[in-house]
Amino acid sequence: MDVRSVRSPAMTDVAKLAGVSHQTVSRVLNDHPNVREQTRLRVRAAIAELGYRPNRAARALVTGRSQLIGIVAQNTTLYGPASLLAAFEQAAAEAGFAVSVGSVNRLDRESIAGAVDRHLDQRVAGLVVIAPVASADDALEGMPEDVPLVTIDGDPARSQALVTVDQAAGARLATQRLLGAGHRTVWHVSGPPDWYDAAGRIEGWRSALQAAGAEIPPMVAGQWSPSSGYDAGRMLARMPEVTAIFTANDAQALGLLRALNERGLRVPADVSVIGFDDVPEAAYYIPPLTTVRQSFHEVAHAGLELLLQQISGSATEGEQVVIAPTLVERASVAEPRA
Amino acid sequence: MDVRSVRSPAMTDVAKLAGVSHQTVSRVLNDHPNVREQTRLRVRAAIAELGYRPNRAARALVTGRSQLIGIVAQNTTLYGPASLLAAFEQAAAEAGFAVSVGSVNRLDRESIAGAVDRHLDQRVAGLVVIAPVASADDALEGMPEDVPLVTIDGDPARSQALVTVDQAAGARLATQRLLGAGHRTVWHVSGPPDWYDAAGRIEGWRSALQAAGAEIPPMVAGQWSPSSGYDAGRMLARMPEVTAIFTANDAQALGLLRALNERGLRVPADVSVIGFDDVPEAAYYIPPLTTVRQSFHEVAHAGLELLLQQISGSATEGEQVVIAPTLVERASVAEPRA
DNA sequence: GCGCGTATTGTTAGCGATCACAAGAACGGC
DNA sequence: GCCGTTCTTGTGATCGCTAACAATACGCGC
Known part of the structure; x- marks a missing residue:
């Protein structure tokens, strides 16, 4: 009695306690249909009493x-x-x-x-x-x-x-929102174009402009990082015709916002910006960022x-x-x- | 010959090919000392030829x-x-x-x-x-x-x-930096105090002030979120005696920066701020955030x-x-x- | 009462590795 | 040439589970 087993209980231990064969225990565990209700209960009780937990390695071994x-x-x-x-x-x-x-x-x-x-x-x-x-x-x-x-x-x-995620649709949403606000066109700071996501957003942006009959400005190629947004922002800030920018993600938008801020441009009074991702911090950017959320x-x-x-x-x-x-x-x- | 085995090769397959017992293969795999170099090589070759990979489930089963x-x-x-x-x-x-x-x-x-x-x-x-x-x-x-x-x-x-991470040391670093810049004291927006991290930062902040003989202002209790930093910022912005703030993390600092900005306070000209974490975006906050990095x-x-x-x-x-x-x-x- | 189908349970054989032990080879000392 | 070590290799049991099959019990129709 005093000799407590060191190793954790195995299926046979449960079987012995419940007075059935180990196979029946297995059946209970795997919810097989043909087990009598009374037996099932007895096995369940034994499992609970021993604190038995199946050995996944063994199961994996046999099932592959x-x-x-x-x-x-x-x-x-x-x-x-x-x-x-x-x-x-x-x-x-x-x-x-x-x-x-x-x-x-x-x-x-x-x-x-x-x-x-x-x-x-x-x-x-x-x-x-x-x-x-x-x-x-x-x-x-x-x-x-x-x-x-x-x-x-x-x-x-x-x-x-x-x-x-339908990236193009998201980009269209953003672009249309900016056009809808009255901007003549929308500039885009892209992600790395070999990424499908970035490519989709570029395509959506282009198609939305096209559908609206708006001019398609040159795309500013960027990375996903805030620094690339910052660099793009410094450039775009010098161009007075730029009034609306759609960035490929929120991190870029953060960098962009800082560049515009440094140049004395106010967002959204002077320039409107929309990002992509809806990171938790986006609501606390200066100003709070309008963005596209993917679930x-x-x-x-x-x-x-x-x-x-x-x-x-x-x-x-x-x-x-x-x-x-x-x-x-x-x-x-x-x-x-x- | 045409009948290719569907299942992946097992140790016995390797053994057969190498002309040894499965146990010898096991020894080679586990780098046991007493295997003749020549045998070891033969086994290695067989392993490579078959593309054999040991079955972890089987190993886990026997070793536990x-x-x-x-x-x-x-x-x-x-x-x-x-x-x-x-x-x-x-x-x-x-x-x-x-x-x-x-x-x-x-x-x-x-x-x-x-x-x-x-x-x-x-x-x-x-x-x-x-x-x-x-x-x-x-x-x-x-x-x-x-x-x-x-x-x-x-x-x-x-x-x-x-x-x-020695949170208290990090908080001391931040507090001392602000005191060193000439601020009379440093305010602290804390994290949730039941977190060890937050408690450590509070303690470090307090001890640094104490050691410098500076007045210890009331602590502003916050959460880890940007919104709590924003709330704290709105309050602190109304208090002209507040010139230096140490926040419990960067997200808070982001919210705080926005609140100060809304109130027309410039950072760092009017108020100095230090955060904690060094998130990748911190370098692109407005202004770029001085912060404490934990590796x-x-x-x-x-x-x-x-x-x-x-x-x-x-x-x-x-x-x-x-x-x-x-x-x-x-x-x-x-x-x-x- | 016999045969058959169905529900329930048990028996046996692996899965693919490691471990414990045994057996054979090689070698040095007497 | 015999014996005892040491090095190298092989054999068999085992880990805990599931799959396949066998066995038993039960019910029903004829």
């Missing part, structure tokens, strides 16, 4: 699948990826899956492939890859066919399961659902989900001065 | 330990936690470990315990818990003794392995090292590591007006 979902993301320090990651983790936890992260520093083929490989090592049940540039998509080319895969932000032209929560949920469908084998081939962004009105847009 | 590290964090959307997570993931990957995240929404006992439990289910090799408030520490009380555990930001009074990279590395020591059994009892923050000078500090 773990309850782990791998996620490959880049630069998870930034607001966007970090939010996506958090949303994913939460959604997965609700579905009984754990999430293993593999962040990469660069989005080249090699880095991505390495991260994917590490996850495959762990025998993940499925894989989510955030592939915002073509090179990341490319790295997925040689993937084994049999592991469920969902791509986020990837190339819609590929036939994988994919979740994206990472929706993206994560849609992505997980697609993945779970594949895992359970009920997947429709190459399904794609597109999430619509929305415009968040704050105080950085006004009519142009007469 | 996975190559997974669990990490419990709150609100991983914020810059601080997100950075810590990313740094940890990277450090762990270098050491051959995968990282499983469990974010929690609230820091109460129950949430933390739940996240810990889910990780224990996965049979993690070790656990990192970010425990910035007492309730999180409390949740760790009932933890099984045998799983390696490192706490980040926890209570130094407890005897666990712990990594913290998440160092924290993560120290934490992982402590954890790996425990996992390998070479741990010194209850070791604690303290990381020193540094001051980052920008443009939000100046001498007070005469």
Whole structure:
């Protein structure tokens, strides 16, 4: 009696206590139909009494699948990826899956492939890859066919399961808002054009101008960083004809706002600005930033659902989900001065 | 010949190809000493030829330990936690470990315990818990003794392995900088006082004032959010005697800057401000924010090292590591007006 | 009463690694 | 030439679970 077992209880211990075979315990655990209600209860009681928890490694060994979902993301320090990651983790936890992260520093083929490989090592049940540039998509080319895969932000032209945000629609929203306020045209500080997101926003901006019959000014090519917004701002501040600017993200807008401020230009009185992302700080920029919000929560949920469908084998081939962004009105847009 | 095996190769396949027993393959894989060099090479070649990768589930089953590290964090959307997570993931990957995240929404006992439990289910090799408030520490009380555990930001009074940033030192740095610029005293907008970080910053601020013989003004209690900085700013802006403010983090400082700006106060000409965190955007606030930087990279590395020591059994009892923050000078500090 | 289908439970055989132990080879000392 | 070490390799059991199959019980129709 005094000799307490050091190791945690296994299925056979539960079986012994409940007076059944270990297989019956397994059936109860996996909700198999053909178990008598009374037996099921007895097993449940034994499980509770022993504080038994199934050994996932053993299960993974025999089924060949773990309850782990791998996620490959880049630069998870930034607001966007970090939010996506958090949303994913939460959604997965609700579905009984754990999430293993593999962040990469660069989005080249090699880095991505390495991260994917590490996850495959762990025998993940499925894989989510955030592939915002073509090179990341490319790295997925040689993937084994049999592991469920969902791509986020990837190339819609590929036939994988994919979740994206309709960047062009968001850009159109922003551009139309500025045109609607009476601006003759809208300037755009872009993100790195090899990113799908940036390309989509450029396209949406262009198409909205075109549809409105407005002049299409040259695009100012930038990066995602505040510093590139700052640089663009210094340049645009010298051009009096610039009265409305749409930036590819909020960080850029922050830098832009500072550059305009330094040059003595007031936002929105002199220049109107719209960003993209709706980071938590955007409401406290000077002035509060009107911006486009993309719901990472929706993206994560849609992505997980697609993945779970594949895992359970009920997947429709190459399904794609597109999430619509929305415009968040704050105080950085006004009519142009007469 | 044409019948290609569907399943991935196992150790016995490698053994057969190399003409040795599976046990010898295992020895090569685990770098056991007593294997003849020639044999080792033959096995390595066979491994490469088959593209063999060991099955972690099988290994975990027999050893009782996975190559997974669990990490419990709150609100991983914020810059601080997100950075810590990313740094940890990277450090762990270098050491051959995968990282499983469990974010929690609230820091109460129950949430933390739940996240810990889910990780224990996965049979993690070790656990990192970010425990910035007492309730999180409390949740760790009932933890099984045998799983390696490192706490980040926890209570130094407890005897666990712990990594913290010396918040008080950082606050002293900021306060002394402002006093050094000639301000009679420094006001402080605090974080939620039940957070260890916030408490440390309050204490450092107080002690620096005390040491300098400066008057200690009432503390303005805030949250971590920009809105609380904004609220504090609106109040402080009405008080002409306020010339120097130290905020508990950069997000607060952002809100504060906007409130001051709205009231027509210039920073740093009228009021000097120092923040805490050095978020990437801080350099692009208006004006660029002088702030205190804590190196998440160092924290993560120290934490992982402590954890790996425990996992390998070479741990010194209850070791604690303290990381020193540094001051980052920008443009939000100046001498007070005469 | 016999046969058959269905619900419930048990038995056995792996999954793919590690561990403990044993066996054979090589080598030096007497 | 025999014996005891040390180095190297192999054998068999085992981890805790699920899958496949077997066995038993029960009910029903003829």
